[in-house]
Amino acid sequence: MTLGAPRLHLRVTDSTSERAKALARDAPHGLLVTAGEQTAGHGRQGRSWSAPAGEGLLMSLVLREWPGMLPLAAAVAVAETAGPDARIKWPNDVLVADRKVAGILIEVRPAEGWAVLGIGVNVAVRAFPAELRDIAGSLGREPRDVEPFLTSLLSALARWLTADAAAVIEAWSARDALRGREISWNGGSGTAEGVDADGRLLVREAGGEVVVLDAGEVHLGRLG
Numbered sequence: 001m002t003l004g005a006p007r008l009h010l011r012v013t014d015s016t017s018e019r020a021k022a023l024a025r026d027a028p029h030g031l032l033v034t035a036g037e038q039t040a041g042h043g044r045q046g047r048s049w050s051a052p053a054g055e056g057l058l059m060s061l062v063l064r065e066w067p068g069m070l071p072l073a074a075a076v077a078v079a080e081t082a083g084p085d086a087r088i089k090w091p092n093d094v095l096v097a098d099r100k101v102a103g104i105l106i107e108v109r110p111a112e113g114w115a116v117l118g119i120g121v122n123v124a125v126r127a128f129p130a131e132l133r134d135i136a137g138s139l140g141r142e143p144r145d146v147e148p149f150l151t152s153l154l155s156a157l158a159r160w161l162t163a164d165a166a167a168v169i170e171a172w173s174a175r176d177a178l179r180g181r182e183i184s185w186n187g188g189s190g191t192a193e194g195v196d197a198d199g200r201l202l203v204r205e206a207g208g209e210v211v212v213l214d215a216g217e218v219h220l221g222r223l224g
């Protein structure tokens with residue numbers, strides 16, 4: 001499964017995922033769009049994604065086939081490429097030292113036969129806006145490291161997007177940032193207890209009942 005060819009690199013664009021989606025219907029599996037800078041980068045739940053020009057990896061891949069475990073498999077690939085200290089906040093934020101260094105946005109159109117996997121990694125970002133300073137992090141590398149990071153990430157993605165689900169869950173669980181921690185979401189709170197075989201988050205509520213979350217946003221609480 002070749003990923004990353006053909007490749008369209010744009011010095012500046014609105015969003016690599018918007019460009020990839022515009023090409024997706026006629027694109028081969030593995031088409032890659034990258035950019036040095038985005039003017040309208042976006043993430044999940046209507047969030048925006050920004051990085052100073054040349055300091056972040058900004059990429060979107062068109063996939064014509066993808067595993068059910070895509071959100072978790074992509075996170076494992078990004079975390080593995082980021083290094084041994086990288087952890088994953090369910091479902092697929094990648095953290096180092098509890099700060100988010102990478103975000104993943106997956107948009108799927110099964111009827112049209114494509115998925116677009118958008119990934120932003122703060123490879124060499126030096127400074128964040130005040131409102132992100134406590135939650136965003138960087139790998140602390142140099143701008144010249146962005147391209148080699150992409151090369152390594154593409155090969156990790158090729159492996160993890162074709163791995164079997166049990167292997168993905170095992171690798172994901174080894175990097176679980178939430179396990180044993182108190183978390184809350186827009187429907188309750190409890191202690192994170194890992195993921196099930198389908199990648200859904202398990203949370204034990206104060207009363208002892210285990211809740212299964214398969215979508216939505218989990219907010220890190222204090223260490224439990």
Ligand code: BTN
Nearest residue numbers: 015041042043044103104118120
């Ligand atoms: C998130 O954390 O909510 C996901 C962030 C995804 C950001 C990447 S940057 C490259 C691609 N283009 C976008 O507009 N978004 C993704």
